[in-house]
Amino acid sequence: MSGGHRRARAALKSRRIALLAVAALVLPLAACSQAHTAADDAAAGTRPQVVVTTNILGDVASEIAGDSIDVTTLMKPNADPHSFEISAQQAAALDSADLVVSNGLGLEEGLQRHLDRAAAAGVEQFVAGAEIDPLSYASGADHAAPQGPNGSAVADPHFWTDPRQMVTVARALTDALAALPSLSDDARAAIAARGSAYAQGLEDLDAALAERFAEIPRQQRALVTNHHVFGYFAQRYDFTVLGTAIPGGTTLAAPSAADLDALVTAITDAGVPTIFAESSSPDRLMRVLADEAGITVNVVPLFTESLSEPGGGAESYLEMVSTNADRIVSGLTPRQPRQ
Incomplete structure (x- = not known):
């Protein structure tokens, strides 16, 4: 195969991946034409309040929730999840949320005391890392991996780098969102449909990525x-x-x-x-x-x-x-x- 043909083929696959990413966003909207109706059925100020720590999980939660739930994301774009901190107002939002969504596995180091306080106060928690089978950090060539006390293995919190792991998280998060109080039956059905379509989009994207990386x-x-x-x-x-x-x-x-x-x-x-x-x-x-x-x-x-x-x-x-x-x-x- 000539260099030109290889470049053309790679470009086509790159466009395919981009289209799959767009489709994964559009499909939930097409599958859930009832979402706005369900949201309108809820009285103003009575939508469930969901607070999410990281902007990656905040994006996923917003896509699945649609207009039926108010989703607040604490972490700003381009921030470091290990060290970002929150204001007193944001801490209060955690304490009053119907559901707090966090990554877990030690990622939100600068936020953990706030999460612990909210949990102790009885705020419902969805910890994404608890939904997967986490990996331990692996050592690279001549480069030691992180270790815990006494050389014990440390769970790796960066599961979102594998879209298949995010399929598991998205499905579990869909169930948690659909179970929130004060939602109408239409709203719950819309959330379930959006979550299913989003998870399918992730599976399609994963397949396209596997095919493309195999060329390296x-x-x-x-x-x-x-x-x-x-x-x-x-x-x-x-x-x-x-x-x-x-x-x-x-x-x-x-x-x-x-x-x-x-x-x-x-x-x-x-x-x-x-x-x-x-x-x-x-x-x-x-x-x-x-x-x-x-x-x-x-x-x-x-x-x-x-x-x-x-x-x-x-x-x-x-x-x-x-x-x-x-x-x-x-x-x-x-x-x-x-x-």
Whole structure:
């Protein structure tokens, strides 16, 4: 196959993934023409109040809930879920919510005391990480994974990098939202239909991604990122997490000189063409790594832990997944010589 044909085929698959992402947003709307009627049936101020910690889960919850539920997302675009904090007004919203939706598995470090207080006060909780079978952090080549006390394994909270895990979360969240008080029967049916269509859209998107990533030669499927975030992604799509600049599952950790030296060696030995920086974090450290490795390597931003502002390339979870797929394939696919 010529280089031109390969590029054309890749472009078609990229467009297919983008179309699937759009379809996953549109299908719930088409399937739930009753959503506005159900919302109108509820008296003003009586809609259930749902407060969501991260903007990724906030987007999913909003898509499933439609107009029948008021969804408030605490985390702003481009924020760090490990360290973001909330105002007194937002903390009060947590305490008065009908349902609090959180990621769990230790992700919301700066918010945990507020979540614990709301739970102790009897506020209903939906913890997404409790709905899946979590992975433990895996070590990359010559690069230690995060560990708990006494060297125990630590659960990886970044399950959203695998859309199949999000299918499980979306279905469970649909049930939790549909069970909220003061909803009409029409509203519950609309939520169920939207949730089903959204989950199906995720499954279709996952299949398209698997097909596209298979075009990257196995030996080229090596990821170097800011910190441990792609364990679920790597397992799903047969990638290797070669290493991370920050030796932990949280951006609050700090790399040592030995950590960076080991990673530079791994990058050099593997001949990695591209390393990936998180869009919400400065890429200075990744660029220093590229320079230290003494090789020509690209530094490409990915959306890993937060959605972007509108128009930023990751306005929704589905757009985030699609954008990251395009950038990973482009960064790791061997360049064909010009004819």
